[in-house]
Amino acid sequence: MSTGLILGIESSCDETAAAIVERGARTLSSVVSSQIATHARYGGVVPELASREHLRAILPVVDAALAEANCTLAELDAVAVTAGPGLAGALLVGITFAKSLAFALGKPLIAVNHLEGHIHAVFLNEQQSGRDFANEPALALVVSGGHTHLYSAAPAENSWRYSLLGRTLDDAAGEAFDKVAKLLGLPYPGGPWIDALTPFGNPHAVPFTFAQIKSKPHLVGKTPRTKAAKTAPIAALDPRFLFSFSGIKTAVLRYVELHGLRSHATPEEIAARFHTRPQTREEALLLCPQGVLDLIASFQHAVLGDLLKKTFAAAESIAARTVLVTGGVAANRELRQRFADEAARRSLRVAFPNLALSTDNAAMIAAAAWPKFLAADFAPPTLSAQPALALGI
Numbered sequence: 001m002s003t004g005l006i007l008g009i010e011s012s013c014d015e016t017a018a019a020i021v022e023r024g025a026r027t028l029s030s031v032v033s034s035q036i037a038t039h040a041r042y043g044g045v046v047p048e049l050a051s052r053e054h055l056r057a058i059l060p061v062v063d064a065a066l067a068e069a070n071c072t073l074a075e076l077d078a079v080a081v082t083a084g085p086g087l088a089g090a091l092l093v094g095i096t097f098a099k100s101l102a103f104a105l106g107k108p109l110i111a112v113n114h115l116e117g118h119i120h121a122v123f124l125n126e127q128q129s130g131r132d133f134a135n136e137p138a139l140a141l142v143v144s145g146g147h148t149h150l151y152s153a154a155p156a157e158n159s160w161r162y163s164l165l166g167r168t169l170d171d172a173a174g175e176a177f178d179k180v181a182k183l184l185g186l187p188y189p190g191g192p193w194i195d196a197l198t199p200f201g202n203p204h205a206v207p208f209t210f211a212q213i214k215s216k217p218h219l220v221g222k223t224p225r226t227k228a229a230k231t232a233p234i235a236a237l238d239p240r241f242l243f244s245f246s247g248i249k250t251a252v253l254r255y256v257e258l259h260g261l262r263s264h265a266t267p268e269e270i271a272a273r274f275h276t277r278p279q280t281r282e283e284a285l286l287l288c289p290q291g292v293l294d295l296i297a298s299f300q301h302a303v304l305g306d307l308l309k310k311t312f313a314a315a316e317s318i319a320a321r322t323v324l325v326t327g328g329v330a331a332n333r334e335l336r337q338r339f340a341d342e343a344a345r346r347s348l349r350v351a352f353p354n355l356a357l358s359t360d361n362a363a364m365i366a367a368a369a370w371p372k373f374l375a376a377d378f379a380p381p382t383l384s385a386q387p388a389l390a391l392g393i
């Protein structure tokens with residue numbers, strides 16, 4: 001008899017996560033073991049270290065998820081795992097573990113695309129808040145450290161059908177946050193620090209701009225230079241929905257060199273001294289001079305403006321009445337405010353996952369697996385890591 005319980009496992013980047021979700025709608029447990037401390041001193045994720053950390057963490061994390069949900073392995077309907085996109089060695093840890101577990105238990109294995117997981121984080125959050133998205137086509141922006149993708153999401157029977165509308169040609173938005181933070185001397189990951197320091201700077205101090213990306217005949221049939229999902233061709237995409245975040249990173253670097261700007265302390269000192277967000281201008285000024293605060297606020301203002309403009313233009317192009325924003329950068333407070341304001345202005349509905357569901361987690365993987373379980377869409381025993389797995393092309 002079906003219990004509706006799915007164990008989700010996620011290990012695509014630098015979080016080892018496991019969760020038990022019932023019928024794709026109710027989270028019984030969600031455990032995330034972050035490797036931030038391991039990678040922080042390198043200012044970014046080191047793939048080899050990530051794989052080793054996943055190996056160390058996977059069993060305790062899965063055990064904790066089962067214990068927290070008060071659930072036994074025998075009660076599971078299936079084991080779901082992220083198949084890609086992500087770091088090959090990191091993905092392999094979760095996949096190998098999930099395969100072995102499913103085989104030993106004689107239960108189905110379900111492969112989930114990490115990007116679809118991020119979209120389902122919104123559905124899960126909405127369902128847990130008593131709202132439902134059924135039968136409503138939506139525009140989804142997945143914006144994280146590895147991805148900046150625009151999808152149309154249309155309900156299809158028990159499931160959703162995705163179509164890629166836009167994406168970044170180079171860096172992901174979260175990557176730009178992290179790189180800019182690094183060059184200013186802020187700790188890794190930089191997104192939450194930039195979010196926290198922005199209210200203390202002038203967002204109009206440095207006028208960063210994004211040029212409209214032209215359609216480039218030489219790119220037809222080529223694939224973008226991003227780390228993840230390399231397989232999506234950009235030829236068919238409307239240039240209005242393409243992003244490029246490597247330019248603003250270089251512009252910030254030039255500005256920093258020209259004005260000699262950096263934070264006051266080392267990333268380690270900042271991380272050690274400030275466990276929470278700075279609450280006052282005085283606290284922010286202990287971390288950075290006013291020039292850095294202004295630069296940070298201007299950078300965030302420009303990036304969010306670009307995300308906002310292209311997302312709502314894409315929503316308009318498919319006449320979507322709902323906009324979903326998900327992925328690590330969706331945790332950003334100004335992003336949520338500006339997207340909510342713009343949606344209200346256009347009489348559209350906007351939805352975000354709660355903060356824990358915005359960054360990488362396994363509840364979103366278990367939730368995305370539920371429609372696949374209903375459709376008996378199971379993974380073969382030969383399932384392997386797909387580092388460049390695309391969604392909806």
Ligand code: KG4
Binds near residue numbers: 143144189195329358
């Ligand atoms: O979804 P996620 O946990 O992992 C990926 O799939 O990449 O996203 C992590 C990214 C990092 O780049 C991090 O700096 C960014 O999300 N991030 C933020 C915030 N919280 C996390 N960026 C801006 N503001 C935030 N509050």
Ligand code: ZN
Binds near residue numbers: 327359
């Ligand atoms: Zn992610």
